[in-house]
Amino acid sequence: MNKIGFDSKKYIEEQTRYISERVNDYDKLYLEFGGKLIGDKHAKRVLPGFDEDAKLKILQRLADKSEIVICVYAGDIERNKIRGDYGITYDMEVFRLIDEFREYGLLVNSVVITRYHGQPNTKLFINKLEKRDIKVYRHQSIDGYPSNIEMIVSEEGFGSNPYIETTRPIVVMTAPGGGSGKLATCLNQLYHENQMGRTAGYSKFETFPVWNVPLKHPLNMAYEAATVDLRDVNMIDNFHFEKYNEVAVNYNRDIEIFPVIKRIIEKITQKESVYQSPTDMGVNRVGFGIVDDEVVRAASKQEIIRRSFAIESDFKKGLLSEDVVYRMKILLDEAELTPTDRLSVQPARDYADECRKRFETNDTQAVIAFELNDGQIVTGRTSNLMDSSSAAILNSIKKLANVGDEIPLLSLTILETIQKTKSDVLHNRRPILNANEILIALAISAVTNPTAQLCYNKLSELEGVQAHSTVMLKKDDEQILRNLGIDITSDAQYPSENLYYI
Structure with a gap:
C-alpha cells in the first residue's frame, strides 16, 4: 500500500x-x-x-x-x-x-x-x-x-x-x-x-x-535533478x-x-x-x-534516481551534453544514492543476464521489471511474439489476479493473426506486438473469457507501479506505461544496432 x-x-x-x-x-x-x-x-x-x-x-x-x-x-x-x-x-x-x-x-x-x-x-x-x-x-x-x-x-x-x-x-x-x-x-x-x-x-x-x-532536503534536491539541464541550483534567498x-x-x-x-x-x-x-x-x-516528512523524503530520493536514468538516456540519444551528466552524478552522490537503490533495477538486470546465459548469446536482452505496489517484483522480456512492456503488463495483472503463469490470457492463434496482419498486410518489418496492441487484444478477449476479464479489471492497480527496463523504450511504449500510471526508467542502452527498426 x-x-x-x-x-x-x-x-x-x-x-x-x-x-x-x-x-x-x-x-x-x-x-x-x-x-x-x-x-x-x-x-x-x-x-x-x-x-x-x-x-x-x-x-x-x-x-x-x-x-x-x-x-x-x-x-x-x-x-x-x-x-x-x-x-x-x-x-x-x-x-x-x-x-x-x-x-x-x-x-x-x-x-x-x-x-x-x-x-x-x-x-x-x-x-x-x-x-x-x-x-x-x-x-x-x-x-x-x-x-x-x-x-x-x-x-x-x-x-x-x-x-x-x-x-x-x-x-x-x-x-x-x-x-x-x-x-x-x-x-x-x-x-x-x-x-x-x-x-x-x-x-x-x-x-x-x-x-x-x-x-538540502531531498524534496528540493529532486527539483534540482528535474531541472539539471537548465542549470538550476537551489540557494538560500x-x-x-x-x-x-x-x-x-x-x-x-x-x-x-x-x-x-x-x-x-x-x-x-x-x-x-x-x-x-x-x-x-x-x-x-x-x-x-506535508504531513509525513519521511514519506516525502523517500519518494524524493526515488525521483532523483529516476531523473538520473532519464539524463543518461537523453545523453545516449544525443539530446544533452556530457556536463549535464556530470552534474547529475554529483547530485546523485550528494544525496548518497545509487541507481540500484531503485528496487526494480537489479531484478531487471539480473533477468537480462539470465536470458543471455539461457539463450547462449551476448545480444542485448530487453527486460522490464515491475515493482508492484505490494512490493512484489514481476518481470517480462521481449520475445518473437511481444515486447517486454507487453509481457510485463500481462505477467503483472496475472499476479494481481492470482492467475497461474501456465494459464494463457490471450489466444496464441489471435496473437499470431495480429502479427501476420502487421507483417503481410501493413508491411511492418517488426511485427512483434507492442503494449497498445496487447491491451486491445486483452480488452476484446475479456468479453468472452472470464479469466481475461478478471485480469483486465486489475489494470487499474498498476497505477503507481515502479518499473525499470534494461533498454530504452520507444516513445509509444513509454506513453502507454505512463497512461497506466507506471513510472518507468531505463538503462542507457539501445535494444539493437538498428537505427530505425528497433
Whole structure:
C-alpha cells in the first residue's frame, strides 16, 4: 500500500486562501504559474498524496474572478519542441491546455506568442488558432531585456507590444514549458495597466523549490535533478534573510533576476516595490501540505534516481551534453544514492543476464521489471511474439489476479493473426506486438473469457507501479506505461544496432 505524505485538500484550501488575500491588494493581479498547471506528475511523485491537478482545482475555486492567458515562445514552435511527459509538440500542447481549461469551466482569454518575428511555422500556428476563434497576441522581443530598464519601460519597449484586454481581477499566465515568456508578459501588462491609471500587481506561483523546507532536503534536491539541464541550483534567498532574518529557499535564476524585476516594477509604478525578496513575490504554500516528512523524503530520493536514468538516456540519444551528466552524478552522490537503490533495477538486470546465459548469446536482452505496489517484483522480456512492456503488463495483472503463469490470457492463434496482419498486410518489418496492441487484444478477449476479464479489471492497480527496463523504450511504449500510471526508467542502452527498426 502506498504511503501518503501530503494532504492535497489542506493544500488546496490554504493556497486558495493565500491567493485570494494577495489579490485584495490590487485592482488586478497577474499571477505567473510556474511548472505544470495540469498533470503535475513530478509533484505527484515527490509528494505522495499530491493531486496532480491541484493547481487546476485551485483555479476552479477562483473561476469567477480569474482568466487564463497562455504564453508560448515562437522559437519553440519553430523547432517543434516536445513536451516530454505527453510526447507532443508545444503547439499541440497549447490546444490540449485550452480544451482542458474549458472542460473545467475556466475562461481562456487568449494565447500570446512571445519573441515573435514572423517565423513561418508560428504564422501557421497563429492561423490555426484564429480560425478557431482564439484570440492571439504577438509580442516581439525587446532589445536589452531584461537589463536595459530605461528602454524596457518605455513606449519603444513594453509600449510597443500590445496590451492584452482582460476583464477579471486575477489573470493567470501559464505556458507549455519553461522559457515561454510568462514573466515578460506579466510585466508588459503591468506597464499598460499603470499607463491607464490602474493598480496592478505581480506574483509567482511556483511549486518548487519549496521555500520553507531545508535547502538540502531531498524534496528540493529532486527539483534540482528535474531541472539539471537548465542549470538550476537551489540557494538560500539572501534578500529574504537580510530583510526578515528568516531562512527561505529559492533557486538561482529567481534570486539573480530579482533586483532587475524589482527595479522594473518600481520604474513602472513610480514607487517602492512591496516585495523585498523573490520569496515575497511567491504565493507558494505547498510546504504546509506535508504531513509525513519521511514519506516525502523517500519518494524524493526515488525521483532523483529516476531523473538520473532519464539524463543518461537523453545523453545516449544525443539530446544533452556530457556536463549535464556530470552534474547529475554529483547530485546523485550528494544525496548518497545509487541507481540500484531503485528496487526494480537489479531484478531487471539480473533477468537480462539470465536470458543471455539461457539463450547462449551476448545480444542485448530487453527486460522490464515491475515493482508492484505490494512490493512484489514481476518481470517480462521481449520475445518473437511481444515486447517486454507487453509481457510485463500481462505477467503483472496475472499476479494481481492470482492467475497461474501456465494459464494463457490471450489466444496464441489471435496473437499470431495480429502479427501476420502487421507483417503481410501493413508491411511492418517488426511485427512483434507492442503494449497498445496487447491491451486491445486483452480488452476484446475479456468479453468472452472470464479469466481475461478478471485480469483486465486489475489494470487499474498498476497505477503507481515502479518499473525499470534494461533498454530504452520507444516513445509509444513509454506513453502507454505512463497512461497506466507506471513510472518507468531505463538503462542507457539501445535494444539493437538498428537505427530505425528497433
